[in-house]
Amino acid sequence: MKIGYTKISAQGELDLLLSDVAHQLEADGKRCMGIVQINSYRDNCHRCDMDVQVLSGGPKIRISQDLGNDSHGCRLNPDAMAQAIAGVEQRMQDGFDVFLLNKFGRQESEGKGFRELLGDAAAAGASILVGTNGLNESSFIEFSGGEAEFIAPNKTAILSWLGDPERICA
Numbered sequence: 001m002k003i004g005y006t007k008i009s010a011q012g013e014l015d016l017l018l019s020d021v022a023h024q025l026e027a028d029g030k031r032c033m034g035i036v037q038i039n040s041y042r043d044n045c046h047r048c049d050m051d052v053q054v055l056s057g058g059p060k061i062r063i064s065q066d067l068g069n070d071s072h073g074c075r076l077n078p079d080a081m082a083q084a085i086a087g088v089e090q091r092m093q094d095g096f097d098v099f100l101l102n103k104f105g106r107q108e109s110e111g112k113g114f115r116e117l118l119g120d121a122a123a124a125g126a127s128i129l130v131g132t133n134g135l136n137e138s139s140f141i142e143f144s145g146g147e148a149e150f151i152a153p154n155k156t157a158i159l160s161w162l163g164d165p166e167r168i169c170a
Helices: 011-027 078-092 115-123 137-143 155-161
Strands: 002-006 032-040 049-055 060-062 098-101 127-131
Touching (some): 002 137, 011 049, 011 127, 011 155, 032 078, 032 115, 049 078, 078 115, 098 115, 115 127
Parallel strands (some): 002 127, 098 127
Antiparallel strands (some): 049 060
């Protein structure tokens, strides 16, 4: 099992990085599984809309709820996240090289979200890379049994770390 994480203080930058990594891996013929986040900005709102792209070739799903410009609560739409999880789970049966998760967040820290699929990917022997933030980094390290490696938050370092071209999980 190869499990790692990266982090950048600005979540939008991390989302762009992991999306770029997924595109490069797929261009190199690797089959990616998981999700990457794509943010859409609107002129009339200070918060972005959050979409996830289900890898590889799955749907783009809006995971944020519009709670209004003055809201400060969690905007995650649990039904949309469940749809993304189901989409990834279906695709995992076709085999994959790498499992990417845009963020090991509160849901995963609480034993929900993509946590079970991360375990399935690990059991299949996949290379796993997740994004973290300061709030959930220790929870992810604990989840990995202390095995997770920190990977510098740049495309070259991540692609180098993922570099085993023979690794395919079925």
